[in-house]
Amino acid sequence: MNPIKKDRFSIVFNQDGYLELVDFIKNNDFNKILILTDDNTKGNCLDIFLSSIKDANPEVSNLIKSKLFYYSVKPGENSKNIDTSVEIWKFLIEKGFKRVDLLINLGGGMITDLGGFVASTFMRGIKFVNVPTTLLGMVDASIGGKTGIDFREIKNIIGVFGFAKIVLVDYRFLTTLNKRQKTAGYAEMIKHILISKTSELYKVKKVDSMEDIPHKMIHQSIITKVSIIDVDPLESDIRKFLNYGHTIGHAIESYLLGTDRELFHGEAIAIGIILETYLSFLKTGFDYDLANDIKMHIHKHFGSIEFSDSDISEIINLLKHDKKNNDDKPMFVLLENLGKPLINQAVIDREIMEAFKFYKD
Numbered sequence: 001m002n003p004i005k006k007d008r009f010s011i012v013f014n015q016d017g018y019l020e021l022v023d024f025i026k027n028n029d030f031n032k033i034l035i036l037t038d039d040n041t042k043g044n045c046l047d048i049f050l051s052s053i054k055d056a057n058p059e060v061s062n063l064i065k066s067k068l069f070y071y072s073v074k075p076g077e078n079s080k081n082i083d084t085s086v087e088i089w090k091f092l093i094e095k096g097f098k099r100v101d102l103l104i105n106l107g108g109g110m111i112t113d114l115g116g117f118v119a120s121t122f123m124r125g126i127k128f129v130n131v132p133t134t135l136l137g138m139v140d141a142s143i144g145g146k147t148g149i150d151f152r153e154i155k156n157i158i159g160v161f162g163f164a165k166i167v168l169v170d171y172r173f174l175t176t177l178n179k180r181q182k183t184a185g186y187a188e189m190i191k192h193i194l195i196s197k198t199s200e201l202y203k204v205k206k207v208d209s210m211e212d213i214p215h216k217m218i219h220q221s222i223i224t225k226v227s228i229i230d231v232d233p234l235e236s237d238i239r240k241f242l243n244y245g246h247t248i249g250h251a252i253e254s255y256l257l258g259t260d261r262e263l264f265h266g267e268a269i270a271i272g273i274i275l276e277t278y279l280s281f282l283k284t285g286f287d288y289d290l291a292n293d294i295k296m297h298i299h300k301h302f303g304s305i306e307f308s309d310s311d312i313s314e315i316i317n318l319l320k321h322d323k324k325n326n327d328d329k330p331m332f333v334l335l336e337n338l339g340k341p342l343i344n345q346a347v348i349d350r351e352i353m354e355a356f357k358f359y360k361d
């Protein structure tokens with residue numbers, strides 16, 4: 001797999017990736033290195049990570065042994081908060097970390113968001129490396145410099161832009177990820193394919209199960225995200241394309257949070273993609289049959305959930321009060337065609353209700 005090299009960061013893959021990481025560690029001569037995990041990635045991924053460093057360069061692996069520190073947090077979104085950040089900052093101070101030291105985030109999006117935030121704020125920013133262990137982490141969360149935590153029930157409301165120097169993608173980590181988690185990450189891959197100029201929708205249709213996702217397709221998905229954030233890292237313009245499916249998806253995610261119907265982020269985004277593809281048909285002339293094809297493919301992998309009329313009006317209410325809106329007006333990214341997103345599109349309630357009907361039929 002070819003590495004992706006940019007000024008701010010490199011994305012490297014598998015064994016070659018470990019060689020690059022070891023070189024990076026050697027060249028920077030860090031005094032201390034903290035590996036941040038959650039308890040699942042500590043159990044499933046840490047040994048693989050450490051033994052791969054050793055295979056890549058036994059000498060460096062030996063040399064850094066005395067410099068390594070470990071910190072593990074409870075798995076789940078609940079750990080992505082200010083209290084956990086404070087605990088990790090305290091740990092870094094107690095262990096004598098300095099500005100020249102390194103943090104390695106080994107985990108899914110929760111860990112790379114949290115660790116990236118802690119590293120970017122500790123002593124005004126220390127270097128960090130992301131080693132994503134979920135599909136969502138690989139194609140989305142670990143790339144692009146958005147780091148942050150949830151605060152007062154608002155997701156990602158506190159954060160900074162900070163780029164991992166290296167993102168190391170090791171596909172072996174996907175083998176211990178459960179099917180539901182993998183499918184959730186697949187939603188962001190579908191999104192990337194829909195907004196990408198080199199749209200490869202026909203390849204998506206060949207994906208029959210989560211075991212069938214070719215690594216090449218994951219690599220391509222990463223390239224799509226990088227090509228966008230490279231041009232617009234701070235989301236002033238085309239980075240908004242990446243919000244396709246997210247306007248309604250976020251509202252659905254928030255609405256179901258804490259209920260027995262709670263969804264993973266990617267599952268809510270998959271529903272958002274169906275609804276926003278239908279809105280694209282209504283507002284910008286996106287092909288209806290194609291919208292239907294996309295819906296069928298998503299239903300096949302994600303199934304479908306019921307929304308009552310009162311669910312729908314609550315979700316529309318949430319959309320209007322989303323703190324990210326200007327003037328209480330939710331703005332959508334819609335598709336004119338595959339690979340042709342349009343930003344800042346307004347829709348009315350009736351159209352959203354119609355989109356829910358399309359989702360259900």
Ligand SMILES: NC(=O)c1ccc[n+]([C@@H]2O[C@H](COP(=O)([O-])OP(=O)(O)OC[C@H]3O[C@@H](n4cnc5c(N)ncnc54)[C@H](O)[C@@H]3O)[C@@H](O)[C@H]2O)c1
Binds near residue numbers: 075076133144175184
């Ligand atoms: N920064 C960004 O640009 C960006 C983009 C999208 C999402 N996100 C954030 O990412 C987070 C969601 O990421 P996620 O879906 O990776 O969730 P996650 O990190 O919570 O991981 C999901 C679950 O899988 C477990 N897990 C992780 N890797 C594993 C492995 N290899 N084997 C077995 N279990 C494993 C975790 O312990 C956890 O229980 C959210 O906080 C979201 O806000 C950030």
